[in-house]
Amino acid sequence: MGPGPANVHPLVREALSAPVLGHLDPKFIAIMDEVSEMLRQVFRTQNQATIPISGTGSAGMEASLCNIIEPGDNVVVGINGYFGERISDMVSRYGGNVIRAEGLWGQPLDPAVVKAALDRVPTVKLLAVVHAETSTGVLQPLPELIALAHERDALFLADCVTSLGGTEVNVDGWGIDVAYSGTQKCLGAPPGLSPITFGDRAVAAVRGRKTKVPNWYLDLTSLLNYWEGQDGKRAYHHTAPISMIYALHQALAVILAEGLEIRHERHRNNSLALHAGLEALGLNLVVAPQYRAYPLTTVYIPDGVADTAVRSALLNDYDIEIGAGLGPFAGKAWRIGLMGHTSAAKNIFAFLGALESVLVAQGYQAEHGAGIAAAEHSLEAASAG
């Protein structure tokens, strides 16, 4: 129940241990094709260029940026959390000129601030924004920002590491040009792969580069020659991480069997129950209700309670991991994930019960059982509605 990796569905763990096929075996190629096709459904896109990158979420972030950015390009980066900062670090490593559109941690970006950043330079190559900030638990509404980017003829990139598979991501419907995610959060597989999707305009930008992509492993053109082929032939690039592809294949099948809408609703209802439980224990949530990313909840640590002692007790005595705060929230907030297979009522009850015990042991005052009762009530209301 930390910010990821989440627990992995038993079928996915089983898929991991299947015998390893060759990376050019026709049976494995068929699995690759199915993975791309299922990823398109989850991303809600027709983009041909939809593949998993052979690295964890940050490799998807880097693949998205290194293929698009050329030295001197202006890139507006929305920065209201840790992962916006990471994007900005990567952009500068690739010679891009970072224009910071800043917001407060725990709040969404203000479209007016983003517009002002876009207007600060004559041309903008890319506007990059984190959809669900794993460091703050904020879900950024995207359509308005996408419109701003497109008005300036800029590409729009969305970091969907914590959103995809847990909350609506509509790549084609919203007009996202580049998106990436990670397998270890709401997609329900172990960490190790990073699904990406590039729309036509983004692919055209890659193909129209004046300079070679300064990253061999993540060079999109070579990756697509392996994943999609060219003139009916697939060109070997690197050896795909076969077992991880099996895991993603199975995880996507689990997602589509559940149904995207139902899955999103499950994440929503369980998180609302968690929120109700935390508040019934007297804790305060960091993010305003309308901007909460359901897969990840941030909650303030109550006064007089020792951050590390609580997290250690939860881990050691209850086998429950929650995440520490990052940046300005270090020592001030916890991050509680309800992602993929972890988003389940039994986990919420186990966590609220354990948290109450640990807090009370630290001298915190809470009404016995109030958290679980509120969570139960919230779940009943959701299922009745």
Added chain:
Amino acid sequence: MGPGPANVHPLVREALSAPVLGHLDPKFIAIMDEVSEMLRQVFRTQNQATIPISGTGSAGMEASLCNIIEPGDNVVVGINGYFGERISDMVSRYGGNVIRAEGLWGQPLDPAVVKAALDRVPTVKLLAVVHAETSTGVLQPLPELIALAHERDALFLADCVTSLGGTEVNVDGWGIDVAYSGTQKCLGAPPGLSPITFGDRAVAAVRGRKTKVPNWYLDLTSLLNYWEGQDGKRAYHHTAPISMIYALHQALAVILAEGLEIRHERHRNNSLALHAGLEALGLNLVVAPQYRAYPLTTVYIPDGVADTAVRSALLNDYDIEIGAGLGPFAGKAWRIGLMGHTSAAKNIFAFLGALESVLVAQGYQAEHGAGIAAAEHSLEAASAG
């Protein structure tokens, strides 16, 4: 029995499916420490900077190069196969000036040619050489080349993707400054990780860079802050591919339980048996006996035999994968791997029997059972010796 991925040991497949711990969980940190320690034993090094990169072998190649090379650096690359070319491609993407020390495919590099290349420029940052060329089956003797590099005060990098775990790699004894491998060959795990080791001089070169590493995901300093920690604290970098780390952990335990010398001898004896069998069937090996990389055998396709038809028949009728030739060997040679768990007498017999049947079906003349008999004889001689 292709050039990798090789078959995975059953214990390793089992380890893959263990529940996914958090990447900062103390129990997982302990596993990371054990992985580094076991990697040091397999690389035969005391290098503190010994970790698995979160990507396949080519990511290890890229991590080694992007951290060392700064724009304008002179880099001598030994090129006598496909992977030497890949190194040279990467070096140029990082702004390095490639000086090619070329050799013929299927033959080792000539030290005189390497020396001449080193002498072509006033200073050399790095000499990069492939230890076992997966495209040709050549094992490059390294000590003489390492001495040449160090005479010129250059770092020495060895690509050990196909050698590590299958044949002697002595990082400290030979004086290799940077080495990398892949998990899917002689290490006996699935593809997905790339063990690397950096010696003190190489780490000093990284710490003394004038420019930021133009690759966030593979930035060694950040990776070491996570893997080794700094001032007793570990800094989060990216989410480690937990399940793959479990697999590598188990694979290394299997290797060390077998014993490195015994494991190398197994690879050697099994390959000699394969060679004897192929020659008894009338086929010709590509590489001269003293330069053969035992984990990977290259053999010429006999005249009048259809490359693809043979490989397809082996795969479809016998469940045996062998590799196609690359570069000048495309359509002219096959690549047969005996790596890790795949290096076993039963696989040699199954392959030689299947190959004979498939060749004879194509009108090729071979003495019935001669291949298997020769392989058996070779194995008996090895076990008697």
